[in-house]
Amino acid sequence: MSAPTSASIFAPPSIEGKPTIESWSPPPATQANVDFADLHTIDLALMDSPDPAVVEELVRIVKIAIKEDGFLYVVNYGVSLDQLHRQFAIAQHLHRNISQEDQDRLLWDPESGVYSGYKRPYGWKREKLALDGIKHFNFYRPEFADINRTPTCIHPFFDEITGFCEYMTNSVNRRLLTLLSRVLELPDDYLWDNAQSKGGPTGEGYFRHALFQPLAEETKALSKGLRMHGHCDFGMLTLLFSVPVSSLQIWGTDEKWRYVKYSPGSLVVNLGETLEIISGGHFKATRHRVFEPPEDQRTFERLSIVIFESSVGDLRMEPASASPLIQREGYVNYQGCFKEFKKLRDAGMAVPTNRQWRESQIAGGREVTDVINNQVGKDRIEIDGKLFTKREFLGVTVILPV
Numbered sequence: 413m414s415a416p417t418s419a420s421i422f423a424p425p426s427i428e429g430k431p432t433i434e435s436w437s438p439p440p441a442t443q444a445n446v447d448f449a450d451l452h453t454i455d456l457a458l459m460d461s462p463d464p465a466v467v468e469e470l471v472r473i474v475k476i477a478i479k480e481d482g483f484l485y486v487v488n489y490g491v492s493l494d495q496l497h498r499q500f501a502i503a504q505h506l507h508r509n510i511s512q513e514d515q516d517r518l519l520w521d522p523e524s525g526v527y528s529g530y531k532r533p534y535g536w537k538r539e540k541l542a543l544d545g546i547k548h549f550n551f552y553r554p555e556f557a558d559i560n561r562t563p564t565c566i567h568p569f570f571d572e573i574t575g576f577c578e579y580m581t582n583s584v585n586r587r588l589l590t591l592l593s594r595v596l597e598l599p600d601d602y603l604w605d606n607a608q609s610k611g612g613p614t615g616e617g618y619f620r621h622a623l624f625q626p627l628a629e630e631t632k633a634l635s636k637g638l639r640m641h642g643h644c645d646f647g648m649l650t651l652l653f654s655v656p657v658s659s660l661q662i663w664g665t666d667e668k669w670r671y672v673k674y675s676p677g678s679l680v681v682n683l684g685e686t687l688e689i690i691s692g693g694h695f696k697a698t699r700h701r702v703f704e705p706p707e708d709q710r711t712f713e714r715l716s717i718v719i720f721e722s723s724v725g726d727l728r729m730e731p732a733s734a735s736p737l738i739q740r741e742g743y744v745n746y747q748g749c750f751k752e753f754k755k756l757r758d759a760g761m762a763v764p765t766n767r768q769w770r771e772s773q774i775a776g777g778r779e780v781t782d783v784i785n786n787q788v789g790k791d792r793i794e795i796d797g798k799l800f801t802k803r804e805f806l807g808v809t810v811i812l813p814v
């Protein structure tokens with residue numbers, strides 16, 4: 413195998429001489445009797461095993477996990493629990509200490525097609541909408557390139573944020589892309605070389621410090637417990653870190669929403685639409701949403717850090733026709749982005765570029781509190797007694813479970 417260019421163990425910058433910040437105390441996991449999604453776990457350290465049979469078995473499990481679930485837990489990826497909790501502490505510090513001046517100065521503008529900057533807890537537009545209780549800071553390439561585009565309170569820890577994202581992108585993400593390339597029976601660097609965007613700690617993607625405040629009654633009355641609409645991520649891999657407050661839910665093949673269980677220190681990885689398309693539908697960009705947690709966690713804040721890896725913006729994604737897996741088994745034409753893009757290609761039309769695709773979805777985001785559009789006859793339709801959102805972006809129909 414061609415080894416990743418970076419080390420497989422994270423070596424964070426020193427904290428010596430830095431201001432002390434409050435550590436992050438994970439709230440207790442839920443005790444509720446919840447039907448959790450049963451996801452596969454892969455041990456990334458096994459990639460370095462000298463025994464080819466062990467590595468083969470790893471690829472086999474990855475193949476099953478991405479076909480069946482589109483989500484998987486990854487352990488032994490080279491970041492210790494303490495190192496991970498340090499990143500949560502920095503995110504907590506950002507949200508507790510960002511000044512009003514920085515909130516105003518760094519206010520985001522999603523209609524520009526990127527989430528860069530600060531999200532207030534009032535919806536997914538620059539202007540103030542109804543309270544949704546979700547705050548973010550999103551670091552894109554320009555934020556990584558210019559510290560003045562980030563909140564002053566995190567400047568002393570900026571090297572740690574940068575180092576962490578570089579490690580996750582260039583080592584963990586790259587190793588995962590190697591495994592996925594092997595599932596497609598392509599050279600190890602295929603996805604890294606042909607789809608992954610590069611430059612800066614997250615390429616064209618971004619790092620998010622998200623804080624979900626407990627769901628307010630006024631928000632719940634409008635959203636019915638929903639915190640983020642069901643959606644697929646549009647890029648390459650999404651690297652989430654498992655958190656104790658159970659709010660992330662994934663849509664199963666049995667058409668049920670299930671919470672993803674807390675697994676301390678685990679990385680929760682899901683696949684974006686670019687990977688679904690490149691793989692000819694063999695990889696699944698799984699639908700997921702954020703929903704109110706079980707009753708015993710409803711007063712807790714939910715802190716979450718996420719890296720969204722991105723494909724190269726100028727590319728128009730196509731299935732990797734060189735893949736022996738695709739050549740042998742053909743496409744998997746399940747309902748999703750792959751199928752919709754295929755319809756366009758079959759009609760001789762150009763599919764959107766990756767940048768157009770992601771920017772149109774970011775700019776056109778809808779609020780969970782938008783009771784006008786969130787009803788049948790507007791954004792929603794009923795299929796076999798189940799509610800779905802149906803929207804169109806750049807001539808592509810997107811149908812997602814509510």
Ligand SMILES: [Fe+2]
Pocket residue numbers: 643644645650700
């Ligand atoms: Fe997502």
